Amino acid sequence: xxxxxxxxxxxxxxxxxxxxxxxxxxxxxxxxxxxxxxxxxxxxxxxxxxxxxxxxxxxxxxxxxxxxxxxxxxxxxxxxxxxxxxxxxxxxxxxxxxxxxxxxxxxxxxxxxxxxxxxxxxxxxxxxxxxxxxxxxxxxxxxxxxxxxxxxxxxxxxxxxxxxxxxxxxxxxxxxxxxxxxxxxxxxxxxxxxxxxxxxxxxxxxxxxxxxxxxxxxxxxxxxxxxxxxxxxxxxxxxxxxxxxxxxxxxxxxxxxxxxxxxxxxxxxxxxxxxxxxxxxxxxxxxxxxxxxxxxxxxxxxxxxxxxxxxxxxxxxxxxxxxxxxxxxxxxxxxxxxxxxxxxxxxxxxxxxxxxxxxxxxxxxxxxxxxxxxxxxxxxxxxxxxxxxxxxxxxxxxxxxxxxxxxxxxxxxxxxxxxxxxxxxxxxxxxxxxxxxxxxxxxxxxxxxxxxxxxxxxxxxxxx
Amino acid sequence: xxxxxxxxxxxxxxxxxxxxxxxxxxxxxxxxxxxxxxxxxxxxxxxxxxxxxxxxxxxxxxxxxxxxxxxxxxxxxxxxxxxxxxxxxxxxxxxxxxxxxxxxxxxxxxxxxxxxxxxxxxxxxxxxxxxxxxxxxxxxxxxxxxxxxxxxxxxxxxxxxxxxxxxxxxxxxxxxxxxxxxxxxxxxxxxxxxxxxxxxxxxxxxxxxxxxxxxxxxxxxxxxxxxxxxxxxxxxxxxxxxxxxxxxxxxxxxxxxxxxxxxxxxxxxxxxxxxxxxxxxxxxxxxxxxxxxxxxxxxxxxxxxxxxxxxxxxxxxxxxxxxxxxxxxxxxxxxxxxxxxxxxxxxxxxxxxxxxxxxxxxxxxxxxxxxxxxxxxxxxxxxxxxxxxxxxxxxxxxxxxxxxxxxxxxxxxxxxxxxxxxxxxxxxxxxxxxxxxxxxxxxxxxxxxxxxxxxxxxxxxxxx
Numbered sequence: 001x002x003x004x005x006x007x008x009x010x011x012x013x014x015x016x017x018x019x020x021x022x023x024x025x026x027x028x029x030x031x032x033x034x035x036x037x038x039x040x041x042x043x044x045x046x047x048x049x050x051x052x053x054x055x056x057x058x059x060x061x062x063x064x065x066x067x068x069x070x071x072x073x074x075x076x077x078x079x080x081x082x083x084x085x086x087x088x089x090x091x092x093x094x095x096x097x098x099x100x101x102x103x104x105x106x107x108x109x110x111x112x113x114x115x116x117x118x119x120x121x122x123x124x125x126x127x128x129x130x131x132x133x134x135x136x137x138x139x140x141x142x143x144x145x146x147x148x149x150x151x152x153x154x155x156x157x158x159x160x161x162x163x164x165x166x167x168x169x170x171x172x173x174x175x176x177x178x179x180x181x182x183x184x185x186x187x188x189x190x191x192x193x194x195x196x197x198x199x200x201x202x203x204x205x206x207x208x209x210x211x212x213x214x215x216x217x218x219x220x221x222x223x224x225x226x227x228x229x230x231x232x233x234x235x236x237x238x239x240x241x242x243x244x245x246x247x248x249x250x251x252x253x254x255x256x257x258x259x260x261x262x263x264x265x266x267x268x269x270x271x272x273x274x275x276x277x278x279x280x281x282x283x284x285x286x287x288x289x290x291x292x293x294x295x296x297x298x299x300x301x302x303x304x305x306x307x308x309x310x311x312x313x314x315x316x317x318x319x320x321x322x323x324x325x326x327x328x329x330x331x332x333x334x335x336x337x338x339x340x341x342x343x344x345x346x347x348x349x350x351x352x353x354x355x356x357x358x359x360x361x362x363x364x365x366x367x368x369x370x371x372x373x374x375x376x377x378x379x380x381x382x383x384x385x386x387x388x389x390x391x392x393x394x395x396x397x398x399x400x401x402x403x404x405x406x407x408x409x410x411x412x413x414x415x416x417x418x419x420x421x422x423x424x425x426x427x428x429x430x431x432x433x434x435x436x437x438x439x440x441x442x443x444x445x446x447x448x449x450x451x452x453x454x455x456x457x458x459x460x461x462x463x464x
Numbered sequence: 465x466x467x468x469x470x471x472x473x474x475x476x477x478x479x480x481x482x483x484x485x486x487x488x489x490x491x492x493x494x495x496x497x498x499x500x501x502x503x504x505x506x507x508x509x510x511x512x513x514x515x516x517x518x519x520x521x522x523x524x525x526x527x528x529x530x531x532x533x534x535x536x537x538x539x540x541x542x543x544x545x546x547x548x549x550x551x552x553x554x555x556x557x558x559x560x561x562x563x564x565x566x567x568x569x570x571x572x573x574x575x576x577x578x579x580x581x582x583x584x585x586x587x588x589x590x591x592x593x594x595x596x597x598x599x600x601x602x603x604x605x606x607x608x609x610x611x612x613x614x615x616x617x618x619x620x621x622x623x624x625x626x627x628x629x630x631x632x633x634x635x636x637x638x639x640x641x642x643x644x645x646x647x648x649x650x651x652x653x654x655x656x657x658x659x660x661x662x663x664x665x666x667x668x669x670x671x672x673x674x675x676x677x678x679x680x681x682x683x684x685x686x687x688x689x690x691x692x693x694x695x696x697x698x699x700x701x702x703x704x705x706x707x708x709x710x711x712x713x714x715x716x717x718x719x720x721x722x723x724x725x726x727x728x729x730x731x732x733x734x735x736x737x738x739x740x741x742x743x744x745x746x747x748x749x750x751x752x753x754x755x756x757x758x759x760x761x762x763x764x765x766x767x768x769x770x771x772x773x774x775x776x777x778x779x780x781x782x783x784x785x786x787x788x789x790x791x792x793x794x795x796x797x798x799x800x801x802x803x804x805x806x807x808x809x810x811x812x813x814x815x816x817x818x819x820x821x822x823x824x825x826x827x828x829x830x831x832x833x834x835x836x837x838x839x840x841x842x843x844x845x846x847x848x849x850x851x852x853x854x855x856x857x858x859x860x861x862x863x864x865x866x867x868x869x870x871x872x873x874x875x876x877x878x879x880x881x882x883x884x885x886x887x888x889x890x891x892x893x894x895x896x897x898x899x900x901x902x903x904x905x906x907x908x909x910x911x912x913x914x915x916x917x918x919x920x921x922x923x924x925x926x927x928x
Binding site: 204206208210215216217218220221222223224225226227228229230231233234237238240241244245246284285286287288289290291295297300301304306308309310311312313314315316317320321322323324325326327329330331332334336360366402403404405 | 697
């Protein structure tokens with residue numbers, strides 16, 4: 001664990017912190033008012049109202065702002081351009097929320113925010129409305145104290161993140177000019193389970209596909225046809241056996257050709273992350289880690305592609321035994337990608353592998369998402385570290401890459417700028433679940449961190 | 465196809481054939497009366513009544529007969545011992561029937577036998593009441609014409625065949641003395657699709673097992689745990705890959721040690737069987753036969769063990785994709801056995817193989833059944849061939865072994881005597897299905913074949 005670093009904030013920031021401390025009660029009340037408005041993208045409930053509310057809020061702060069129409073839900077886009085020569089930060093978040101079902105499981109109703117035991121309970125309070133509202137309050141606090149902002153800001157709030165961000169890539173590509181910034185900060189997701197703040201520099205990509213095979217026109221009797229009719233499950237077993245071996249090596253020809261190995265800095269950062277391996281295994285009752293055995297826990301998650309069988313189904317699955325020879329089977333798989341793999345290249349290589357080893361098997365691409373990585377050496381990393389130290393009194397944990405996939409490539413690859421994920425919510429925020437919540441002190445720390453980031457950026461020249 | 469062999473029956477048999485011809489109408493009426501009585505083992509409907517009816521019928525023919533109690537349904541056992549020095553044939557059949565559901569699908573009610581287009585429609589008319597009733601009428605016809613029988617008979621009719629013969633092995637082992645015979649004939653199942661009669665000399669055995677594996681305590685996110693947590697589907701894929709290779713060879717250590725290769729006579733018999741391979745494949749839309757490629761169609765079914773995955777299930781199986789890393793999976797398998805494999809030995813070898821290659825995987829035995837084979841050279845084979853030629857005017861097809869499994873080992877291994885399956889029903893008898901039926905000419909041919917068998921046996925000395 002990182003030891004707390006005592007840091008004295010510059011006077012300008014100390015005054016903003018004082019303002020935040022003096023207004024905690026009203027900030028809590030205001031975030032509760034915000035999340036009281038449903039904005040459920042999957043059900044198209046309240047989306048336009050909340051987008052309008054955000055535009056009004058940004059305009060109230062002196063931003064130029066609009067709800068930009070898309071073929072789906074609008075993107076809320078705000079700009080503060082009044083700090084010439086200072087850097088521009090793009091703050092990304094999303095104003096849509098997950099459906100609140102099952103309603104019965106909520107202790108207090110999802111859209112009637114309630115405080116219990118130092119936490120606000122409401123749908124969206126953690127994911128993501130409470131987090132980007134903290135950023136808005138950080139901006140407001142700075143403005144109240146100093147009358148202006150020390151840096152430029154692009155605020156981008158999406159209305160379709162919870163349904164898979166189907167339009168973000170197209171929107172970003174078509175609006176490069178309006179999204180011009182030096183770097184991106186996303187305040188979303190949870191802190192480390194210990195409560196320590198984190199900075200993530202990347203995500204793995206993903207490519208999904210399905211393998212389907214049918215031999216006979218119907219299920220057969222294993223006695224009358226066993227030995228005669230090929231078995232689609234055996235066909236999949238033998239094909240999959242050519243794709244990854246028992247030592248854990250992916251053996252699809254050419255798949256790893258484009259992998260960029262982890263740098264010494266990345267390996268060192270991964271090695272610094274706290275880990276109680278025995279506890280991590282005990283948490284999910286694992287007897288062992290996956291093959292290959294020699295990789296460390298974080299190396300596995302950050303620096304290597306995976307080939308996961310998400311599901312394989314064929315034939316009889318009921319109780320007891322049934323002497324059937326099934327006629328069809330399928331497997332669904334995903335590959336997590338690391339830099340510089342691309343879904344297109346990887347899926348083409350899987351398709352070629354399947355065609356070569358088992359031409360009877362149908363390959364179905366299910367698409368994917370590019371990986372994204374910001375160099376650990378980016379100067380904005382140090383800005384964020386320092387902001388966190390000033391706001392929270394501790395060093396953040398730094399994740400070279402997260403195991404999962406998010407469309408961060410739209411920032412790092414389409415816009416070509418560094419992108420960081422700096423979450424504010426507690427680890428047990430219960431996002432996507434009943435009784436979603438945000439600890440009051442995480443919310444206040446989020447406002448403080450946002451304020452410290454603005455302050456620190458004001459002390460730098462723009463990179464461009 | 466075998467050319468018809470013109471055969472002149474001996475005078476004693478010709479007179480029995482004449483009697484059968486003169487009584488066709490009443491025989492059809494009587495078999496319809498018999499199958500009018502339900503005897504559904506799975507539902508315990510009418511079992512005791514039909515057993516009593518059979519005992520009465522056998523006693524009426526001069527047999528000593530009784531319904532022998534078991535812990536389940538009674539075995540009907542009848543004896544004719546009045547032909548000293550002549551051989552004894554054990555006629556096996558079963559008086560229970562499948563449940564008639566779905567009732568709506570029957571054109572005429574299952575227990576109201578009806579003649580349409582030269583067929584009797586009724587539950588049990590093919591499987592198996594019509595077939596063993598034909599044997600009873602053959603005996604009766606012989607007795608009417610000659611006043612006695614030319615050979616000895618043990619008549620064994622089981623009441624639990626349709627629920628898997630759970631007590632036949634124990635019953636036969638405990639009643640060796642009462643079942644003493646020179647050979648066994650089972651008149652059950654269908655003729656060849658061409659209408660040609662068949663004699664089967666054996667069945668494959670079967671051993672069933674299940675493989676289960678669980679790694680984590682719950683399903684995981686493939687991004688957050690991919691590379692870290694082992695995947696139970698991969699564990700099964702790699703284990704199964706060690707059990708049978710892509711060339712179709714079973715690679716479980718020692719499994720084939722006890723296999724007795726097919727004899728030259730058996731290979732020749734298999735090669736004589738009619739086969740339109742293109743049609744057999746087209747029937748079930750097969751593009752190719754299973755590996756290995758070099759075996760003939762019937763060699764595959766008769767002379768080699770198989771390892772069939774009956775079902776494999778784990779993880780997501782719904783529409784689209786889901787980036788889940790599943791925590792458990794299972795496979796259900798069966799191995800068809802050939803002489804002289806045994807389920808006990810084979811299952812022990814599979815268990816040892818699993819323990820050696822994937823000790824995390826749970827092996828669950830689901831039991832099995834021994835194979836059975838009667839040598840093609842058995843002198844009773846020629847008796848049956850000749851009986852069929854005399855009764856039906858054609859040579860039968862001879863199957864060294866059938867692909868499926870039946871408990872014939874109770875005769876060949878427990879009693880140690882040859883056993884033959886000689887079916888009388890048409891190939892489209894629809895057994896186990898609605899509108900089960902028996903062609904009138906198949907029924908009459910069955911009576912004639914039974915009569916010819918008794919006649920031919922009378923011309924031999926007992927083997928023992």
